[in-house]
Amino acid sequence: MAEKAFQDYYPDELSHCYGCGRLNEHGLQLKSYWDGDETVAVFHPRPYHMAIPGVVYGGLIASVIDCHGTGSASAAAYRAAGREMGTDPGFRFVTASLRVDFLRPTPLGVPLEVRGRIREVKERKVVVAVTVRAGGEECARGEVVAVRMPEHMMPGRTTA
Numbered sequence: 001m002a003e004k005a006f007q008d009y010y011p012d013e014l015s016h017c018y019g020c021g022r023l024n025e026h027g028l029q030l031k032s033y034w035d036g037d038e039t040v041a042v043f044h045p046r047p048y049h050m051a052i053p054g055v056v057y058g059g060l061i062a063s064v065i066d067c068h069g070t071g072s073a074s075a076a077a078y079r080a081a082g083r084e085m086g087t088d089p090g091f092r093f094v095t096a097s098l099r100v101d102f103l104r105p106t107p108l109g110v111p112l113e114v115r116g117r118i119r120e121v122k123e124r125k126v127v128v129a130v131t132v133r134a135g136g137e138e139c140a141r142g143e144v145v146a147v148r149m150p151e152h153m154m155p156g157r158t159t160a
């Protein structure tokens, strides 16, 4: 059986995210995995993910960094707790802060390798450093501060 991505463990009601929701047919459906101590995702930009001809749109790059960061945060929290992903209660994270540096134009037409390094794991916060490479060359890097999803953000909850 194929390895499950971090995002495949999200429950259905949290699987509609534009960046990583497996149930969002219009979304990017990013899939992230462990690779030793790092996390990795490969994303294939479509021709319409364009900034200018031949160059990937920066907002798309920010999106993949964002969702790779929050997915990695969830996986890191499970690992730090010594628990298997998918066991309850779930560790779900939202983005508190997303920083992106665009180092050089990201060429369109090649897969993007998105790698995360876990910088910090606390009970409510995980910090993930992310790089984006195209054709082996680092084109962007960023940092995601992910915070445990507050109860009131859970679908179906209306109280703030």
Ligand SMILES: CCCCCCCC(=O)SCCNC(=O)CCNC(=O)[C@H](O)C(C)(C)COP(=O)(O)OP(=O)(O)OC[C@H]1O[C@@H](n2cnc3c(N)ncnc32)[C@H](O)[C@@H]1OP(=O)(O)O
Residues within 6 Å of the ligand: 010, 014, 015, 017, 019, 066, 067, 070, 092, 093, 094, 095, 096, 097, 122, 124, 125, 145, 147, 148, 149, 150
């Ligand atoms: C499970 C599927 C989900 C997929 C998600 C995909 C990614 C997304 O797009 S999520 C949507 C975008 N994000 C949001 O809508 C979140 C909106 N923001 C919020 O709800 C809140 O501000 C929230 C939850 C992030 C933080 O809540 P808040 O009560 O301020 O947290 P708080 O307890 O003060 O801080 C916790 C830690 O985070 C840090 N922190 C909070 N906000 C920030 C920030 N903007 N920048 C840096 N650090 C921050 C705090 O410094 C603190 O760190 P430490 O423990 O080291 O002191």
